[in-house]
Each structure stands twice: as C-alpha cells, then as structure tokens.
Amino acid sequence: MDKMKKKIALIGYGVIGKRVADAIALQNDMELVGVCDVISDWRIQTAVKKGYLVYAASDEAKVSMEQVGIPLAGGMGELLDISDLVVDCTPKKVAAKNVETYKARKIKFILQGGEKHETTGHSFSAENNYASGLNRESTRVVSCNTTSILRSLTALKKADLLENARGTLLRRATDPWESHLGGIMNTMVPEKDIPSHQGPDAQSVDPELDVITMAVKVPETLSHMHYWTVKLKKKASKEEVLKAFKTSSRIKLIHYDQGLVSNNTIKELFMDMGRPWGDMYEVALWEDMLKVVGDELFYAYVVDNQAIVIPETIDAIRALTGIETDGNKSISMTNKSLGINQ
Known part of the structure; x- marks a missing residue:
C-alpha cells in the first residue's frame, strides 16, 4: 500500500x-x-x-461467504483498523447503526443521503460547501435529487440571479435492478407533504436557499425528472442564465431537438459515450427547453439516481481527510478521473 495515499474502507457494496x-x-x-x-x-x-x-460485516456473513468460496481478508473491525476513513453505502438506517462503531473507533466517516442530517451534523455538496467539510470527522452526501437541486440553484445563486425556486419532481419508483421486486404500475403516487423532503434537505446544506419542492413517484426506473420555476433577482436573458449554468462542470446542457427527448434516450447517449453502466454523473438540463419570461425562469432536467452522488462522495473524501483543501481543485481531479467534461 502507498503510505502517502489515504486508505478508504467501503461498507455496503450495492x-x-x-x-x-x-x-x-x-x-x-x-x-x-x-x-x-x-x-x-x-x-x-x-x-x-x-x-x-472483501471483508465480512458480521459473523453470519462470514459463514455464508466462506460457504460459497469467497476469499475473505477479515471482518469489518479489521478493515476499519487499517483505514483512514470509511464510506458507508449501506441501506437506509443500517448506516445510522454503524455510526456508533465508527465513533467508538474514532474513524472519519461519510454517509449517504438516506440518513438524516442530524446523524452527522453536516451535509455535503461539492460546489456549494466543500470548505465547510474540511477536516471534519463526518459528513453526509445528500441524495441524488437534492444534489441536483443544489447544483442548479447554486449556479444561479453564485451569478446573483436566484430569488426563490419552486420545483416538481417526478421520481423513479425503484432502482432498475430491483424492478422485479416492487415499484408501482399503472399509477402515480404523490408525496403527501408539501414541501417534499428534498427542499428542506437542500437547506441543510445551504440555509439561504428559498426552495419548495413537490414530488410524485412514477412507474419507471431509469432516473428522476425535475421541472423548476425560479423567480430571478432581476430580469435576465436566456444567455445570462445559460452562462450561470455553464459555471458548473457537473451540469450538462442537452438539446431536445437533437433527439434527446426522454430519459431513456439520454441514458443511451451516456452508454454510447462508454460510461460504466451508462452512468450520468451530471445533471442533464435541456438548453432548448429553458425559457426566461421577465424575471421568471423555467427549466427541466434529468437526474441519474444511481450515479450523480458518486463524484460528490469522492470530493467529500478529500474534504474530510484534508488531502485537498481547494474544492475547485478536487472537483477538477474527480471530473478528470470519471470523464466528466462540458
């Protein structure tokens, strides 16, 4: 092992x-x-x-893994002993229980968006609050939808264009690999509460955001789709808005009139690009659909629920371990490694 590199443990290989x-x-x-x-x-x-x-997370797992011939390097405790930081990608609520172990061992840890903000006291989005994550003991990378919200609204905020934002989210019913287990068919299920949880979640990263979200679960599994209405601080041209979005390297402007008319065609594009699993780390925002009317902005985009938080997690590792103090440099390094470019 390279002693200069930070040693990272991963819990949950889903x-x-x-x-x-x-x-x-x-x-x-x-x-x-x-x-x-x-x-x-x-x-x-x-x-x-x-x-x-591979390490076994429990004694029971050790037995079942050995029975099918999986070579084990040890148990979870042994993995944590040799690590500088642990990224927990276990299912919702499992990670919250693992936190007790991480704290007892005094190891830095990163959770995913399924856990509550209070579990770490810090929620992370690289382009918004990288600096506040530096050398912390823990953070939580916010969910896929919240990540997309923060990317787009942060770009507008930095350009001093954002007054407030109201969004409607069309949420995929389940992950593609679990489509046979559940999900919904021939119906749509609205979230009961307005705002839906994504708006307040974005405010856990940036309390200054005036954002309200509504969400409905729809019968598809490829991605989420968002529609946004934004009140601008001043009248602006479409070009000014696009210039703001282009300051984010993780927003990819796409064109409806080039055949990218749906989430499945967008997915096909990224598969053709050679991305692993066809992953889209960026927010795919329709440039030719975007419209500005006076001081109101209307736009829509697609979120890859399986991929968008991956670059954020890598940046969070750098922030917590302090191996890169400049957020822009970390983002650039991560982008280069994952093939993200505008």
Whole structure:
C-alpha cells in the first residue's frame, strides 16, 4: 500500500457502493483498502473478480461467504483498523447503526443521503460547501435529487440571479435492478407533504436557499425528472442564465431537438459515450427547453439516481481527510478521473 495515499474502507457494496468503489480506485490520492458487506451472491462476487479485498460485516456473513468460496481478508473491525476513513453505502438506517462503531473507533466517516442530517451534523455538496467539510470527522452526501437541486440553484445563486425556486419532481419508483421486486404500475403516487423532503434537505446544506419542492413517484426506473420555476433577482436573458449554468462542470446542457427527448434516450447517449453502466454523473438540463419570461425562469432536467452522488462522495473524501483543501481543485481531479467534461 502507498503510505502517502489515504486508505478508504467501503461498507455496503450495492448500487452506490460498487460505483464508489470503482471511483476510489481511479484516484491518485486515495486507495480502496477493502469492501465490506453481508451479501454472498453475484454482487460481492463481482468485487472479488475486480480484485477488491472483501471483508465480512458480521459473523453470519462470514459463514455464508466462506460457504460459497469467497476469499475473505477479515471482518469489518479489521478493515476499519487499517483505514483512514470509511464510506458507508449501506441501506437506509443500517448506516445510522454503524455510526456508533465508527465513533467508538474514532474513524472519519461519510454517509449517504438516506440518513438524516442530524446523524452527522453536516451535509455535503461539492460546489456549494466543500470548505465547510474540511477536516471534519463526518459528513453526509445528500441524495441524488437534492444534489441536483443544489447544483442548479447554486449556479444561479453564485451569478446573483436566484430569488426563490419552486420545483416538481417526478421520481423513479425503484432502482432498475430491483424492478422485479416492487415499484408501482399503472399509477402515480404523490408525496403527501408539501414541501417534499428534498427542499428542506437542500437547506441543510445551504440555509439561504428559498426552495419548495413537490414530488410524485412514477412507474419507471431509469432516473428522476425535475421541472423548476425560479423567480430571478432581476430580469435576465436566456444567455445570462445559460452562462450561470455553464459555471458548473457537473451540469450538462442537452438539446431536445437533437433527439434527446426522454430519459431513456439520454441514458443511451451516456452508454454510447462508454460510461460504466451508462452512468450520468451530471445533471442533464435541456438548453432548448429553458425559457426566461421577465424575471421568471423555467427549466427541466434529468437526474441519474444511481450515479450523480458518486463524484460528490469522492470530493467529500478529500474534504474530510484534508488531502485537498481547494474544492475547485478536487472537483477538477474527480471530473478528470470519471470523464466528466462540458
């Protein structure tokens, strides 16, 4: 192991975890020292094939993993012993229980957006609050939808254009790989509360944002779609708004009139680009759909729920460990490693 690199442990090798693992492996200043889980099926077997060291999260997991021939490097405690920081990508509420272990061992940790803000006292979005995450003991990378909200509204805020924002979210019913287990069919399910939880979640990162969200779950699994109405601080041209969005390297402007008319066609584009799993780390925002009327802005975009938080997690690792104090430099490094470019 390179002693100069920060040693990162990954707990939970699922939809997000496997992507975070691959992203860590691409970085020059950090090292994936092992992945830890309770599963013994094809998912963790893929980690073995990739050459990642596998650790069992429990005694029961150790038995089941050994029964199917998975080579184990040890248990969760042994993995934490050799790590500088742990990224927890376990299912909702599991991570909150793991926090007690991390705190007892005095190891830095990163949680994902399924956990509550109060669990870490800090929520992270690289382009908004990288500096406040520097050398912290823990943070929470906000959810896919909240990440997209922060990216677009932060770009407008930095350009001094943002007064307030009202958004409607069309949320995918479940992750694609679990489509056979559940989800919804021939119906739509609105979230009961207005605002939906994403607006207040964005304010956990940036309390200054005047944002209200509404959400409805729809019968598809590829991604989320957002529609936004923004009150601008002043009358602005479409060109001024686009210039603001272009300051974010993680907003990709796309064109409806070029055949990118739906989430499935956008997914196909990123598959053709050679992205692993066809992942879209960027917010895909329709440039030719965007409209400005006086001091009102209207736009729509698509969010890849499986991929958008991956670069944020890498940046959060750098912030907490302090290996890069400049947020813009970290974002640039992460973008380069993942093939993100405007």
